[in-house]
């Protein structure tokens with residue numbers, strides 16, 4: 001894994017003056033669809049027994065890359081507007097797939113590539129090449145898929161079918177290894193019986209999301225035993241579906257209510273969901289916010305001061321950057337633990353968060369599997385983002401509370417949210433008194 005630390009004098013790309021909230025921000029927002037649900041729905045639609053529509057799909061870099069990759073494999077994806085029509089066809093190679101920096105695109109499509117009739121090359125951004133993939137490659141080989149390379153770029157040599165069967169994998173680096181195997185499993189000749197052996201699988205709600213979406217499409221999945229998932233071979237039924245708003249991307253918006261003492265409502269917050277972002281309700285309540293859900297959605301009222309928290313985020317590591325920003329602003333100590341695996345996310349997030357928050361004055365200690373904070377006054381400065389959308393979210397949260405924060409490359413948020421910066425600025429700047437400008 002490459003270190004996240006950049007030399008302090010390295011040039012900063014496009015520093016963005018993060019808008020400061022000059023009063024309580026009160027707003028109701030509709031957020032784009034979930035990346036995790038959209039990319040699963042697209043893969044399952046591509047492998048299904050007929051055409052289907054993915055409604056309210058997320059249109060952002062990760063999902064556009066998924067759609068483009070599926071098209072390269074012979075699937076028709078018509079992604080005009082929010083409702084994406086998917087018409088499966090025979091999966092064909094050769095193809096060259098750009099996975100960007102998207103874990104879901106790489107780890108969901110490597111197994112799919114094993115079902116094609118040709119050579120499929122997978123590669124992506126420079127940092128994708130250092131994100132974990134080796135265990136999935138070994139597992140796919142055990143399932144009868146021929147793969148050249150142990151890391152990116154990889155070439156999968158498809159023969160039109162894959163055997164499947166039993167496999168043991170260490171999925172402690174990423175739950176996406178399991179999700180990727182399960183999504184394609186029903187189309188393997190023998191299905192797939194996958195057992196995890198290693199430290200606990202992180203982000204388990206995401207595996208539950210995969211299992212739930214497979215069952216909705218008529219696939220038989222047995223997950224009775226811990227760390228084992230058995231998918232029977234058979235068709236994946238085509239299903240039109242609606243994508244929920246992205247609850248992980250709700251984190252910066254709800255955090256804005258917390259840091260400004262305002263009230264933010266995220267519309268259409270689902271009553272029941274497999275999205276890990278739903279944990280934000282508990283986290284923000286523990287930090288002192290008032291949280292309520294009603295017919296409009298989820299509303300967070302900031303209480304003025306923020307309490308520190310002691311949290312195991314193993315199930316929801318993608319929330320760590322936004323939560324870490326709040327911990328840096330809290331008036332008592334915090335410990336975030338159980339998140340060693342986020343060193344393998346878009347960047348080494350533990351190192352990047354420790355470095356960047358410390359650079360703004362935070363009293364933060366980087367631990368092997370987390371971060372600890374003690375209250376300290378923050379000041380303005382540069383917040384580097386390392387091409388990581390959620391680092392940018394952390395930077396703008398601090399920027400809403402502290403004068404003079406410059407967030408590097410805020411455009412990196414387009415991974416999962418197109419137009420994030422103007423949307424954010426519109427909300428935060430609504431608190432400004434124009435007479436004072």
Ligand SMILES: O=C(O)C1=C[C@@H](OP(=O)(O)O)[C@@H](O)[C@H](O)C1
Pocket residue numbers: 035036037103104173174175176179202203206317318341
């Ligand atoms: O399957 C998914 O959609 C995801 C699983 C998680 O990955 P890890 O298990 O690698 O943390 C999560 O962090 C990521 O944002 C999305």
Ligand SMILES: C=C(OP(=O)(O)O)C(=O)O
Pocket residue numbers: 101102103104318345346390416
């Ligand atoms: C870890 C994340 O992304 P990916 O799907 O690329 O793994 C994330 O969005 O926080």
